[in-house]
Amino acid sequence: MDKEIFKQIVKENKTKNNIIKDGLLAFVSGGILGIISQALIDLYHLTFNFELSLAYSLSSVTLVFLASVLTIFGLYNNLGQLFGAGLFVPITGFSNSMVSESIEGKSEGLIYGIGFRTFSLAGSVIVYGLLTSSICCIIYYFFLLGGVVI
DSSP states (O other): OOOOHHHHHHHHHOOOOOOHHHHHHHHHHHHHHHHHHHHHHHHIIIISSOHHHHHHHHHHHHHHHHHHHHHHTTTHHHHHHHHHHHHSSSHHHHHHHHHHHHHHGGGGOIIIIIIIHHHHHHHHHHHHHHHHHHHHHHHHHHHHTTTTTT
16 A cells, blocks of 8 residues: 555544543543532531541542442443543542453453453552652652751
């Protein structure tokens, strides 16, 4: 096949992304996720009288659980296709990546399938998150020693 014909076919079949629409959907879905999180915090703190710090933790755990359940039933990926980064960037996206890899590895058994594949996508996030936070802590410590930060 000629390179020019191939380039023409690729150009005709290339998906056209509407950056404004995609950005707006991600913004709205991230905002809705924030509203749901705040509603859960208020529910746990005001209704069930849990400490505020515990309400924050329970809100995160609840969102991770809901994202996991939606992933198991195949709904989270559909929502992610529609809303994009608004659902995949927060903690719910992390939950989705772990559960979807576990589902894919289910046929290989508990250890080599589910156990091994659970962290295949999320492992890099954990590693670089820990590395970045360690570097920030070291920088903060030197600022603290220098008297810049009190």
